[in-house]
Amino acid sequence: MEQPAGSAQDARSLPGCYRHPERDTGVRCTRCERPICPECMVSASVGFQCPDCAGGRTPTDHGAARPAPPLGDSRPRTLAGGTMAADPRLVTKLLIGVNAVLFLVQLTVGATFTERFELIGSALTRYSPYLPQGVADGQYYRLLTSMFLHGGYLHILFNMLSLWWIGGPLEAALGRARYIALYLASGLAGGALTYLLAAPNQPSLGASGAIFGLFGATAVLMRRLNYDMRPVIALLVINLVITFGVPNIAWQAHIGGLVAGVGVGYAMVHAPRERRALIQYGACALVLVVVAVLTLVRTAQLT
Known part of the structure; x- marks a missing residue:
């Protein structure tokens, strides 16, 4: 959905990046849904992920990353929760x-x-x-x-x-x-x-x-x-x-x-x-x- 580009009120309504709160952003991590700025965006198969999710970890509510899950569940996941495959097609x-x-x-x-x-x-x-x-x-x-x-x-x-x-x-x-x-x-x-x-x-x-x-x-x-x-x-x-x-x-x-x-x-x-x-x-x-x-x-x- 497109929004008008310029108003200061619109800018203030955007959330701040979870790692750089002073930077407003309209993009969220496709896995944990945290707001991320361009510096924190990591390209994924669909959309962008935050550095924590891209590294195979799930961030907690306070910003620290939890340990990686057990070995059997450690493979990267798609937006819908499926396992990412070497050949996605x-x-x-x-x-x-x-x-x-x-x-x-x-x-x-x-x-x-x-x-x-x-x-x-x-x-x-x-x-x-x-x-x-x-x-x-x-x-x-x-x-x-x-x-x-x-x-x-x-x-x-x-x-x-x-x-x-x-x-x-x-x-x-x-x-x-x-x-x-x-x-x-x-x-x-x-x-x-x-x-x-x-x-x-x-x-x-x-x-x-x-x-x-x-x-x-x-x-x-x-x-x-x-x-x-x-x-x-x-x-x-x-x-x-x-x-x-x-x-x-x-x-x-x-x-x-x-x-x-x-x-x-x-x-x-x-x-x-x-x-x-x-x-x-x-x-x-x-x-x-x-x-x-x-x-x-x-x-x-x-x-």
């Missing part, structure tokens, strides 16, 4: 690889493979032309498998570019486990809303629901760090205009993924440290409960 690379491999399988095997695993409520397909196939017919795995299939070259190209651009920095901020939990929860939420609202014979596929979830979580993260949100908001608005303005796009998946991503993302970056894992993974579990309820409701309607 590894999961994003693997997701892109899985999507690319399955797209090649689609091209090689043909429509019967896609129809076997895409999201569809209930319909006759070339895979099995004599019996209805779909989620309503007990094929609940389609809510997951459809997230990794695509309908053409442009479809997968735009999705994978978005995944690389948005997913990489978000993975570095959350850590691998929290990032993949966010991705899957958002994708399943998008699939469940599509199943609930779309026509039962309307097929749907693609990683867009999960990627919209990453968009939502990125917006929450940028707000938490007081970064300029205009670029991500502009990109999100453009994508929403495309969602509702271009035919043959499952808007339900985009909206479901976005809402889940904002909710889970908020839990990831705002959970208090003492109950962090419980709240973060509890939010993911809550999304899965909603997915299950929506799925059961729609299945009851179609059977």
Whole structure:
């Protein structure tokens, strides 16, 4: 959020650096949230840390650093409490690889493979032309498998570019486990809303629901760090205009993924440290409960 640059009253309202109280600053350590001046800022994977946190120690309320935690817990942590990894984009690379491999399988095997695993409520397909196939017919795995299939070259190209651009920095901020939990929860939420609202014979596929979830979580993260949100908001608005303005796009998946991503993302970056894992993974579990309820409701309607 931007503020006017010059007023003395605004300057006095800023906190002082915890090591140099006479220096006003609007930047806080991403781990302990203490105000830090430019001299004390240590670049981290996301934002800046104070010298104490960057050195692997957590400052006490009075400025002295506590001893480093036991050896098993001494690795540096991300903003959300995840373990920092040597390759902070590894999961994003693997997701892109899985999507690319399955797209090649689609091209090689043909429509019967896609129809076997895409999201569809209930319909006759070339895979099995004599019996209805779909989620309503007990094929609940389609809510997951459809997230990794695509309908053409442009479809997968735009999705994978978005995944690389948005997913990489978000993975570095959350850590691998929290990032993949966010991705899957958002994708399943998008699939469940599509199943609930779309026509039962309307097929749907693609990683867009999960990627919209990453968009939502990125917006929450940028707000938490007081970064300029205009670029991500502009990109999100453009994508929403495309969602509702271009035919043959499952808007339900985009909206479901976005809402889940904002909710889970908020839990990831705002959970208090003492109950962090419980709240973060509890939010993911809550999304899965909603997915299950929506799925059961729609299945009851179609059977």
